[in-house]
Amino acid sequence: MADTFVTVVPTGKHRSAPRRSSALRDRLRSIPFLLPAVALVGIMLLVPFVATVYQSLTDDDGFTSSFIGLENYVRLFRDPMFGQSVLNTIMWTVGTLVLPVGIGLLVAVFTSQMKGGRWVRLAFVLPYALSGTATAVIWGFILRGDGALNQAIAFFGGTPAASGWLIEWPTNTIVMILANTWQATGVAVILFLVGLQAIPEETVEAATLDGASGMRMFASIIVPQLRPVTVVVIGMSIANSLRVFDMIWLLTKGGPGGSSETLAVSMYRETFILSDYGYGAAVAVILSIIVVGVSWAYLRQQFKAK
Amino acid sequence: MRRNRRTINRIGAVGAALALTIGLAACTQGSSSGGSDQDGKTVTLNGERADFEHGYELAGEALKEITGYQLEGRNVPSTENYQQIVRSSLKTNSTTDIVKWWNGYRLQELARTGGLADLTEAWDKAVDEGWVNPDTKDSFSYDGKVYGLPMYKSYWVMFYNKTVFDEVGIAPPTTWEEFESNNEKLKEADVTPLFATQEAGWTSLIWFEELVSKIDPEFYQDLMEGDASYTDPVAREAMELWSDMASKGWFTSPDTAWDNEPSLFAAGSVAQVPMGTWRNGLFAESLEASDYGTFMLPTVHEGVKPSIVVESGVISVAEKAPNAEGAKAVMENWLNPDVQQPWADEIKDTSANPMVATDDPVLMSTLEQVQAAEPMELVRYWEAGPPALVETGVQYLGAFMADPSPENIDPTLQKLQDLADTEWAEWEDAE
Numbered sequence: 078m079a080d081t082f083v084t085v086v087p088t089g090k091h092r093s094a095p096r097r098s099s100a101l102r103d104r105l106r107s108i109p110f111l112l113p114a115v116a117l118v119g120i121m122l123l124v125p126f127v128a129t130v131y132q133s134l135t136d137d138d139g140f141t142s143s144f145i146g147l148e149n150y151v152r153l154f155r156d157p158m159f160g161q162s163v164l165n166t167i168m169w170t171v172g173t174l175v176l177p178v179g180i181g182l183l184v185a186v187f188t189s190q191m192k193g194g195r196w197v198r199l200a201f202v203l204p205y206a207l208s209g210t211a212t213a214v215i216w217g218f219i220l221r222g223d224g225a226l227n228q229a230i231a232f233f234g235g236t237p238a239a240s241g242w243l244i245e246w247p248t249n250t251i252v253m254i255l256a257n258t259w260q261a262t263g264v265a266v267i268l269f270l271v272g273l274q275a276i277p278e279e280t281v282e283a284a285t286l287d288g289a290s291g292m293r294m295f296a297s298i299i300v301p302q303l304r305p306v307t308v309v310v311i312g313m314s315i316a317n318s319l320r321v322f323d324m325i326w327l328l329t330k331g332g333p334g335g336s337s338e339t340l341a342v343s344m345y346r347e348t349f350i351l352s353d354y355g356y357g358a359a360v361a362v363i364l365s366i367i368v369v370g371v372s373w374a375y376l377r378q379q380f381k382a383k
Numbered sequence: 384m385r386r387n388r389r390t391i392n393r394i395g396a397v398g399a400a401l402a403l404t405i406g407l408a409a410c411t412q413g414s415s416s417g418g419s420d421q422d423g424k425t426v427t428l429n430g431e432r433a434d435f436e437h438g439y440e441l442a443g444e445a446l447k448e449i450t451g452y453q454l455e456g457r458n459v460p461s462t463e464n465y466q467q468i469v470r471s472s473l474k475t476n477s478t479t480d481i482v483k484w485w486n487g488y489r490l491q492e493l494a495r496t497g498g499l500a501d502l503t504e505a506w507d508k509a510v511d512e513g514w515v516n517p518d519t520k521d522s523f524s525y526d527g528k529v530y531g532l533p534m535y536k537s538y539w540v541m542f543y544n545k546t547v548f549d550e551v552g553i554a555p556p557t558t559w560e561e562f563e564s565n566n567e568k569l570k571e572a573d574v575t576p577l578f579a580t581q582e583a584g585w586t587s588l589i590w591f592e593e594l595v596s597k598i599d600p601e602f603y604q605d606l607m608e609g610d611a612s613y614t615d616p617v618a619r620e621a622m623e624l625w626s627d628m629a630s631k632g633w634f635t636s637p638d639t640a641w642d643n644e645p646s647l648f649a650a651g652s653v654a655q656v657p658m659g660t661w662r663n664g665l666f667a668e669s670l671e672a673s674d675y676g677t678f679m680l681p682t683v684h685e686g687v688k689p690s691i692v693v694e695s696g697v698i699s700v701a702e703k704a705p706n707a708e709g710a711k712a713v714m715e716n717w718l719n720p721d722v723q724q725p726w727a728d729e730i731k732d733t734s735a736n737p738m739v740a741t742d743d744p745v746l747m748s749t750l751e752q753v754q755a756a757e758p759m760e761l762v763r764y765w766e767a768g769p770p771a772l773v774e775t776g777v778q779y780l781g782a783f784m785a786d787p788s789p790e791n792i793d794p795t796l797q798k799l800q801d802l803a804d805t806e807w808a809e810w811e812d813a814e
Contacts, residue, residue, distance in 0.1 A: 138813075139470045140496035221582075222636025223643075243638045244785040333581050333637065334782020349467040351771050 126365065133358035142355070149359035158335045159360075162343045165250050166319060166367075169339055172254035173261065173318035178310055180258065181265025186299060189273050198266060205263025213327035216256040220328065243329050246336035253337065257324050261317065265310050272306030273299070308379045312372060319368045340364040426709040428698065429457045430483035431465035434664055438729040445722040450712040462585065473498035473701050480704040481713065484531060486522045486695045487766030488773075488810075493699070494525035495813070500700040500707070503529045505714040514718035514736045522762065523697060531697030532717050533735030535727070537659035539593070539692035539763065540677040540749055542666060547574055547651045555678035559597075562681055566633045569654050578648065578656040579634035581781030583641035588764040588777050589657050590634075590784075592692060594621040598683045600690035600759045607767035609807045613799040622783070622792040624683065629787035637784040645669060659694050659763075663746055664731040672744040679752055689758040694766065695735060772806035 133149055135142045153159050184201050188194030204212065219225045220242040227237035243249045276299065284298045300307075322341040325331055331338035331346060338346070340360060348357025428439060439456030447453045457479060459465040472478040473493075484490055493499055506529040509515040515533065523531045543555060548565075551572045556562035566576035581587040596603040598617055605611035606618065628634065635653055645662070647653045649669040656662075657680065666675060682689060698717065700710045716722055720738050727734035731743045733750065741747055765773055776799055783795045 138496070140474065140498060217640070221638045221640060223639055241636055241638050244636075329638075330582075330584055332584070332778060332781050333587075333785035334778050336782065336785075350463055351774055352470060353771070 129358045129361050129365075132355055133362045135355045135358075137354035137358070139352045139354055145355070149356045150363075152356065153359050153363065158338065159343065161335060162338045162340050165337060166339045168247070168250050169254060169257075169321055170315060170318040170371075172251075173257065173314045173321075174311065176254065176258040177261040177265050178307075178314055181262050181310065182269050182300075182303070182307075184262065184266045185269035185273055186295065189270060198270075201266050202263040204260045205267075207260060209260070209323035210327060212256065212260045213324045216253075216259075216324075217328055220252055220256070243337075244333060249329055249337040253324055253328055256328075257321065261314070264313070268306050268310050269303060272303045275306075276302045308376070312375060315371055315375060316368060319364065319371070340367070423706060423709065424451065425453045425455050426481060426706055426713045427455050427457060427479035428481040428483065429459065429465075429469065429479040431459050431462050432483070433458050433460055435483075435730060438726050441725040441729050442717075442722050445719075445725055446713055446716055449716050449719060449721065450709075452706075452709040452712050454713060462583075469493075470498075473703070476703055476705060478701040478703055478705075480706045480710040481698050481700055483534065484697050484699050485766050486531060486533070486697050487762050488769050489766050490523060490531050490697055490699070491525040492770050494528075494530040498702055499530045500702050500704065500710075501528045501530065502532060502700060502714055505529075505532060505711070505717070508715055509718040509736075512718075513738065514720070514723075516735075516737060519695070519735075522695065522766070531699040532714060534696040534698055535661060535730060535732040536735045537661040537694045537696075537732055538749060538753055539589075539657065539659050539694065540752075541680050542648065542656045542658055542662075542675060542677050544648060544651050544654050544670075545674050545676055547654045551654075555676070556681055558685070559681050559683045566628075566631070570632060574651065575635050575647075575653045576633045576655060577628070577635070578639075578644055578653045578658075579637065579784065580639040580641055580644075581637045581777075581784045582639060584781065585765060585777050586641055587781035587784050588773070590625055591621065591780050592761075592764040593657055593680055594624050594683070596690050596692065596761055597680055598624075598687070600688055600761060603690070603761055607762065607764070609768070609803060613796045613803060614793075618796055619792065622796060623789065625783075626787045626789050626792060629784075637781070648675070659692075660746060660749060661694070661696070661730070661732045663743065664729070667731050667743070667745070676745060677749045677752070679756060679758065689756045690761050691753060691756075691758040692763050693760045694763040768803075769806050769810035771809065772803055775802055775806070 132142075134144060134146060136145045136148075180201075184198065188198045191197065207215075217224070221227075222237075222241045222244075224242075226242065230237045242252045280298060280302065281294070284294055289298060320341050321339060322345065325337060325339060325342050326345070329337045331342040335343075335346075341364065344357050344360040344364060346357075347353045347360055351357075430439075436456050436458055439454055443454030443456070459468055469478075469482050469484070470493075473482070473496075484493060490499075506515070506520065506523070509532070510517045519533070520529065523529050523533065541555075547569070548554065551565075551568050551574070553565045553568055556565055569576040579586075579590055592603070595606065595618060598621055602611055602615070602617040606613065606615075612618075635647070639647070644653075644656060644658075645665045646669065648656050648666065660677075679689065679691060698714075700707070700714060704710045718736050720736055723734040723736045723739040727739050727741060728743075731741075731746060733741060733746065741750070761767075764776075767773075768776075779795055779798050779802070783791055
């Protein structure tokens with residue numbers, strides 16, 4: 078079979094009159110190509126979102142439903158559990174921003190030059206291959222009152238805290254954030270490594286010639302050049318922390334007494350445990366507004382700064 | 384040559400796509416909630432008890448002989464997920480024909496949504512045959528119609544590890560003082576005296592209901608019906624007792640995995656487990672019948688009427704059951720002694736059919752004790768009130784288990800009472 082070659086020849090400047098009509102034609106022509114993607118996003122994301130917003134204005138209990146206006150939202154803002162849930166969500170967001178991102182950056186930077194760094198890295202990256210559920214089950218074995226951590230503390234002669242790790246707030250939320258860090262650091266390490274490899278050697282060399290090293294090199298040369306990757310890593314971390322569910326549900330079910338609940342867990346509990354589908358939908362809408370709002374504000378600010 | 388390779392590639396791609404399509408199609412058939420078979424001779428049943436699966440098979444074989452319909456059991460291991468699946472699938476045609484559920488308010492809640500079929504005919508037949516105690520009708524009814532048939536009748540008793548009791552030199556208690564001194568001796572022997580956890584969510588209700596009902600069973604009933612308040616002295620006394628027992632270190636850690644309960648009990652790390660006899664089948668898997676027994680928890684004060692918490696799981700038929708005819712035939716014969724005998728023997732719990740005896744020694748001794756004491760039968764907390772009240776109530780009780788300090792008693796009881804006020808109003812609104 079003979080292959081055919083098409084040579085594209087630059088055609089020079091367009092004349093102004095046909096340009097407008099051809100631009101329009103181009104746009105029209107692009108519609109069929111856009112349709113599948115638009116339809117997919119529309120059907121899979123926008124329609125359910127509109128349906129959820131409508132559901133949040135009803136007293137849907139899974140079987141019957143009638144329109145009740147903003148009552149669910151009024152109830153939501155009066156509910157003390159909702160306040161706790163927002164507080165925990167903020168703790169998760171701050172925790173996931175500082176820990177997996179910070180540790181990920183440090184691990185990537187230190188191990189990229191280190192001899193045998195690949196093996197050290199592996200220890201951080203491997204847990205990322207586990208599912209959230211499996212991670213939660215493993216940490217459950219470790220953290221429960223009769224779990225491995227307390228047994229280890231007792232073995233080395235210590236007295237395990239009587240209150241346990243998963244029982245009291247804020248300890249339960251903090252240990253779950255740490256457990257999540259163990260799993261989530263891997264992806265940050267990988268992304269930062271890619272970012273590090275993309276830094277041109279020339280800039281590092283130039284900085285060395287200028288006498289920069291150690292902290293100075295890290296803060297003034299490496300970090301600024303990792304910026305595009307950092308935007309992605311932080312953006313992902315924000316979204317992940319706001320929708321964290323599996324870890325909490327398997328370790329504490331949001332309890333005891335809702336003390337470790339986040340918005341995603343509240344949404345699930347209200348909808349599927351209490352069968353208050355309308356109220357659950359209201360939590361979902363608030364959560365979506367927060368996730369979209371925060372992501373939008375963050376990305377906008379980042380692109381502006383650029 | 385090249386063309387050949389391309390053709391082969393193309394065939395490969397088409398083959399892969401086909402395989403994927405078939406795979407996906409197979410997935411859509413694999414739903415755990417729905418579907419009926421082709422020949423119409425199988426009735427599907429969904430439940431949340433993995434340990435019942437063999438029981439379903441045995442009952443199904445007996446039912447097949449009587450009705451010609453085979454029972455096919457399915458199982459969703461988590462109670463929460465299970466409820467969610469039933470609620471969402473009952474509205475559709477992809478529900479199983481029969482669903483396992485709970486009696487009391489839980490059944491009423493589901494029945495009033497219109498998702499369940501009327502079983503009054505099957506109930507009346509069972510009553511005529513003498514297969515069920517007609518006095519229990521209310522706890523399976525909504526609005527005068529029966530919507531569920533009892534799966535078993537479980538008594539809530541204290542299971543104890545005989546080996547541990549012998550080692551420590553104690554006997555099952557007959558008074559509260561003996562119960563307390565037993566616990567002290569067990570604690571001294573480095574055995575956790577009592578199992579308790581809030582890990583599974585609902586399990587936080589166990590000690591609350593046991594202590595309240597052992598102080599005053601009538602108050603317990605009033606409290607459940609919304610006629611008494613959580614801030615009344617009896618509820619307070621129960622919480623104080625609970626707090627005191629916790630401070631003495633008699634309970635397992637409140638985050639102990641619920642699934643570990645049978646193994647902790649079998650190993651003797653925990654000496655006593657307050658539990659419904661529906662868990663007997665699991666205990667029997669790892670313990671010989673001679674190694675463990677049951678006793679009725681004594682009343683806290685002398686002269687209080689003995690009481691026992693009773694619970695019946697139910698099976699109900701979906702209004703939209705794909706095999707409605709088969710489901711009807713199965714329900715009409717569910718309480719038949721020929722079906723109940725193999726079923727009760729397998730799950731090692733009491734049948735709701737009074738004609739069916741048990742051969743399990745532990746269960747036999749439990750029934751003898753119950754008959755001798757003639758206790759007041761109380762509905763379990765889980766089924767005794769509007770589900771939304773119970774579901775949030777167990778959260779508050781779970782939070783109390785996490786912090787069982789005396790200072791936490793009043794706030795917890797106040798929260799429970801506020802909740803009861805709201806949820807009872809909601810429940811009555813929805814009527």
